[in-house]
Amino acid sequence: MLRVLGIVAPALFTLASAWGLGRWLWRRRPPSETLAVASGAVVLSLLVYLTLLAGVAGRRSFAVIGMLCCSGLAGVRRPRLAIPHWTGWLMAAFGAYYAVHALAPEIQPDGVTYHLGLVKEWLSLRRFPSRIGFYELLPQGLEMLFGFAFAFGRHSAAKLVHFGFLVLTVPLILATGRRFQLAAGPAALLYFASPVVAITGTSAYSDAAFVFFAAAAFLLLVIWKDEPRTELLFHAGLASGFCYAIKIPGLVVLPFAVGWLLWRKEWRGSAWFLAGSLMSILPWMLRALWLTGNPFAPLLNNVFPNDYFHYGPEKYLSEYLRSYGGITWARIPWELLGRGGTLQGLIGPAFLLAPLALLSLRRAAGRWLLAAALVVSLPWWLNHGTRFLMPAIPFVALAIPAPVAAPMAVAHAVLSLPPVLDRYTPPASWRLKGFPWRAAFRLEPEEDYLRKNLWEYRLAEMVSRHVKPGDTVLDLFAIPSAYTPVVPAGPLSSAQFDGMADALAVAATDDPQPLYQLRATLPQSEVARIRFELEKPTGGPWGIHEVQFFSHGVAVPAQTTWELEGKPNRGDTPRAFDRNPATRWQTWMATRGGEFLEVSCPSGLRADEVAVTLSKSDHAGAVARVQGKDTAWTVLESRRAPVDTPLLRRQAVLALRGAGVRWIVVSSSGEGHGVIGLAMMQAREAWGVEAVEETEGVYLFRIP
Numbered sequence: 001m002l003r004v005l006g007i008v009a010p011a012l013f014t015l016a017s018a019w020g021l022g023r024w025l026w027r028r029r030p031p032s033e034t035l036a037v038a039s040g041a042v043v044l045s046l047l048v049y050l051t052l053l054a055g056v057a058g059r060r061s062f063a064v065i066g067m068l069c070c071s072g073l074a075g076v077r078r079p080r081l082a083i084p085h086w087t088g089w090l091m092a093a094f095g096a097y098y099a100v101h102a103l104a105p106e107i108q109p110d111g112v113t114y115h116l117g118l119v120k121e122w123l124s125l126r127r128f129p130s131r132i133g134f135y136e137l138l139p140q141g142l143e144m145l146f147g148f149a150f151a152f153g154r155h156s157a158a159k160l161v162h163f164g165f166l167v168l169t170v171p172l173i174l175a176t177g178r179r180f181q182l183a184a185g186p187a188a189l190l191y192f193a194s195p196v197v198a199i200t201g202t203s204a205y206s207d208a209a210f211v212f213f214a215a216a217a218f219l220l221l222v223i224w225k226d227e228p229r230t231e232l233l234f235h236a237g238l239a240s241g242f243c244y245a246i247k248i249p250g251l252v253v254l255p256f257a258v259g260w261l262l263w264r265k266e267w268r269g270s271a272w273f274l275a276g277s278l279m280s281i282l283p284w285m286l287r288a289l290w291l292t293g294n295p296f297a298p299l300l301n302n303v304f305p306n307d308y309f310h311y312g313p314e315k316y317l318s319e320y321l322r323s324y325g326g327i328t329w330a331r332i333p334w335e336l337l338g339r340g341g342t343l344q345g346l347i348g349p350a351f352l353l354a355p356l357a358l359l360s361l362r363r364a365a366g367r368w369l370l371a372a373a374l375v376v377s378l379p380w381w382l383n384h385g386t387r388f389l390m391p392a393i394p395f396v397a398l399a400i401p402a403p404v405a406a407p408m409a410v411a412h413a414v415l416s417l418p419p420v421l422d423r424y425t426p427p428a429s430w431r432l433k434g435f436p437w438r439a440a441f442r443l444e445p446e447e448d449y450l451r452k453n454l455w456e457y458r459l460a461e462m463v464s465r466h467v468k469p470g471d472t473v474l475d476l477f478a479i480p481s482a483y484t485p486v487v488p489a490g491p492l493s494s495a496q497f498d499g500m501a502d503a504l505a506v507a508a509t510d511d512p513q514p515l516y517q518l519r520a521t522l523p524q525s526e527v528a529r530i531r532f533e534l535e536k537p538t539g540g541p542w543g544i545h546e547v548q549f550f551s552h553g554v555a556v557p558a559q560t561t562w563e564l565e566g567k568p569n570r571g572d573t574p575r576a577f578d579r580n581p582a583t584r585w586q587t588w589m590a591t592r593g594g595e596f597l598e599v600s601c602p603s604g605l606r607a608d609e610v611a612v613t614l615s616k617s618d619h620a621g622a623v624a625r626v627q628g629k630d631t632a633w634t635v636l637e638s639r640r641a642p643v644d645t646p647l648l649r650r651q652a653v654l655a656l657r658g659a660g661v662r663w664i665v666v667s668s669s670g671e672g673h674g675v676i677g678l679a680m681m682q683a684r685e686a687w688g689v690e691a692v693e694e695t696e697g698v699y700l701f702r703i704p
Contacts, residue, residue, distance in 0.1 A: 003442040007103065010153030011160030013066055014145055018044045020072030026235070028072070031223055034171045035235065038216040041145060041165075042238045042280055044069065045245065048144035049283055055127040059151045066148070083174060087185035090413050091192050095167065097418075101432050102163035102202040103440035106155045106482065107454040111204035114138075116155055117481030119147045124469070132308050134492035137297040139284040141245025142206045155482060159204045166192075166201030166208040172215040173394045179222050180365035180398070186409035187397035193409075193416045194393060195431040196345030196386045202432065206246045207387045213239045213246065214253060214376050214391045221257065222368070230272045233261070237276025245280045248299060249379030249388070254281075256375045298494070307571025312541065312588030313493035321383040336386055340429030345386035347393065349424075350412035357399035369399040456480045458695045459665065466692050466700060467663055474500055474656060476666040476673035477698055488665065491673075495571060500656050501673065503582040504664075506545075506615065507652035507687075508679035515545060515581060515643040518612045520624050520636035527605040529627040532612055533596035543586025544576045544597050546613035549605060556607050563600040573597060581613055581645060582652035610636075613643060649679075649687045657703050664689070664701040 015037065022030065022040025030036035047065055051057040083091075106112055114135035121129055129136065146158035153160075170188045177184020191197060191211075201208035220236035240257055243250030254277050261270040285295040294304035301311040327335065327342055340346030357373075360366025376391035400408065414420060421431060439449035450457040460483035467473060467486055474497075475481075475488035490497045506514065522530075527549075534542050549556040564573035566585055575583040576597060587595050599605075612624065624636040656664070666677035677699055680687050689701040 001441075004103070004440075007153045007156045008160065010149045010151070010157040011164060013070075013152065014044075014149040014157075014161050015041075015164045016073065017066040017069040017148070018145070019076075021069035023072040023076065024069070026231075028075075031220070031232070032171065032175055033076070034168050034175070035216055035220065037168060038213060038239050038242075039235045040069065040072075042141075042213075042242045042245075044148065045141045045144040045242070046279065046283060048148055049141075052122055052126075052128050052144075052147075057122060057126050057147065057151075062148050062151050083170075083188070084185035087189045087409065090189055090410075091170065094193050094198070094413070094416075097432075097435070098163065098166070098198055098202045100435060100437050100440045101198075102159050103156055104436040105439060105446045105449055106159055106204050107450065107457075108199070108203040108205065109478075111159070112454065112456070112480035112482045113478060114481070115143060115204045115206070116146065116150070116158060117484075117487050119143050119150050119158065120482055121487045122147055123151055129487070131487075131489070132291055133489060133494045133497065134298045134309070137288050137292065137308075139245045139248060141242055141280060141284070142209050146204060155204070159202065162204055162206070162208055163202050165212040166197065169208065169212045169215055169394070172212065172219055173398065176215065176219050176222065176394075177398055179219070179226075180369070182365065182398050183400075183402040183405040184398065186405035187394065187400070189409040190350070190397035190400075190405075190412055191394045193413045194347050194390075195340065195416055195421060196347055197390060197393070198416075198432050199345065199430060200387055200390065205387070207390050210243055210246045210250060211391045211394065213242045214250075214372075215394055217243070217253060217257065218372050218395070221260075224269075228269075230269055233266075233269045233273040234276040237273040237278075238280060239276075240273070241277030241280030244277075245284055248296065249382065251281070252375060252378050298492075305568065305570075307569075308495050310493065310495055310498055310569060310588040313498060315589060317493070318382065321385070322381075324384055327384070332384065336389065338424060340386070340425050340431055343384055343386045344430045346425065346429060346431065347386060347389065348412050348416055350408050350415055351396075353400070353404060353408050354396050356401060356404055357396050359401055360399040366399050369395045373399070450483070454480065457483060459698055460484045462693050462695050462698075462700055463663075463665065466702070471662050472660045473663040473665060474661045476501060476504075476664065476676060479665055489661070495569075496659065498588065499572065499575060499583060500659060500661065501676075502584070502586070503580075503652040503655045504676045505673075506584070507582050507649040508676045511616070513642055513645060514615060514648070515613050515645050516616060517641045517643050518614065518624065518638040519641055520610055520612075520638040522608055522610060522626055522636070523634060527601060527607060527626055529598060529600045530610065531596050531598040531625045531627075533623055533625060534591055534593055535623055536593045537591045540590055541587050542591045542595060543584040544612055544614055545581050545584040546579070546611075547576050547597070547599065548611045548613075549607040550609040550611065551607045556605070559601070561601070561603055562605075563602065565596075565598040565600070567594070567596050578655075580651050580655050581643070582648055583655050584615075611641075612638075649683070653688050653703055662703050664703070665698065666701070667698050669697060 018040035019037045021044055022036030025039045026036055051061050145161055149157040149161045170192060173188040174184045177187055217236045217239035220232050224232040240253045243253045258270055258274060261273060288297040289295040292308040293306045298309045301309045301314050324342055335343040336347055337351055338346060338349045373392040373395035377389055380388040438444040457480060459479045463479055463484045469485045471486055473486055473488035475490040478491045481487045532544060558577045566573040568587060572585040576585040585597055624638055626634050626636055667674040668677040668681045670678045680689060680701060684691055689703055692700045692702045
């Protein structure tokens, strides 16, 4: 029981610190104690963020901050939760089931990778790492609170913090229902018993917390409408802005709320709301802007081009998330309501009756609720995952007519019982399964539970046996970094990751001569600029592996004074001049024509020939233009020559080694990045890597 207490107490300490801090912020007079937790959690997250910036994050600093915050709880009265008995008992039963899962070790995909993997790394370093990657640049407001609990109670304590926000959403729904004189108990049950809510809210994800803060912002705006105090708008802004700090799509709440206030000509109130929002938003935007030049990094790289992320992979990812591999609109309702596989989670078949909520449009309360549901569901159109509809569930549930709400809630609870779910959902559906009470109470060793319920944990053990803290691992598979000594590079896109994975993919081809050269004679004695441009689309990405100048047959070394320009991806241009044919500058997306790589030589370049190395698939439509000091652009006549590339695989590995990578984790499945793993497994000597260990087709390679 001491081990369980060592997990539960840190989670309660985190939530109590948020509660006490919130009471200080509200001057000990919050409209409800739940709203005090919301405001306090936002500022507590900011305090953890500041400790990471200062390099002092850890148990000692968190203990001091927490004890000071908890002093705000002096004199607090036990909150009352008015809830109908029958819905209360049903939610208590579900809550007990959820609590066991929340207390068990983390096994869900995002939880065991970036949500807790980054938290673990921050605390070991006591600061943010210098690495720039996809997950590292996402807003991590909720992860700050995870880190507060993780410092004392590790993985499950962080999970319990998220579970706490799930539980605290219930009083917010009840308070909103009372304000509108609606059937709040059934609405709370409809939300709380939804299978997708159950699995996300008991894991170290962020979706249940997003719902909590969106509901808090909405309730504060409703209270302000009846009691117009600017203090309410400031705290509503805090909650609204924190929706963005939890995940980038949460920014959708801010413009609609501010727009509504401006429409009401509440100029001063809008300023207070915006001030509260920016306290949550600016720390993450400014950090992304400082590190990359893009305040929304790792997204919107087409609007804010930078050297750290490519728009092409971002575009591919966004297209996939809008289709989930090509799911049709006809299938989406069944996936959302009763399947739970393809779209990762299900809401429950009882929500077939959700359209009845439209009947509430006849009342002002219904219009408020459905407008809120529409706003918070907008991100779902960009990511069709079921989790992105969770914020709309409480508002839709409250809008369902009272005569229907109670029987619908009962039916929903029955259909959401684990034995019933087993009857109609496929085995691959993403939902809570089993009752891991022995693991929750640590009667079963954590490692044994993880080996049985998280297949990837074997990979974490494999990595942990060989990789030392501080080593750099290129992850081409998605290892559970929360259980390893390192956080790897990848598997989602960053410019550095893309370049390394691309070099390996180029070298993994079966073609004995995948590259060729275009060679051209330079007509000018001294070159000022030379440009390699695509005149027409190629139907796919286009790139250049190497550019080499010659003077009387002797290679001219690249100069640091040369100015390189690329359209797009200027930051990748040095890869075309690194004397490594495995690396390349490329567009990373289908071309439209007009893309180019250009070299400017301010002091002039004396050369009589240029050789450009390309992939066989990249030659269509490419031309070379040269400009002398006193001449205009001239199109060069080029001739094609084969390239002997027997050492291409060794060159690719050398590129990784030059980037500091010492380990590669990759599957040998032959699909996706598995093509690289299969090629490495079949020809390890050609690559110059050592296969250290293999786990069911996933290899750990070491770069000597």
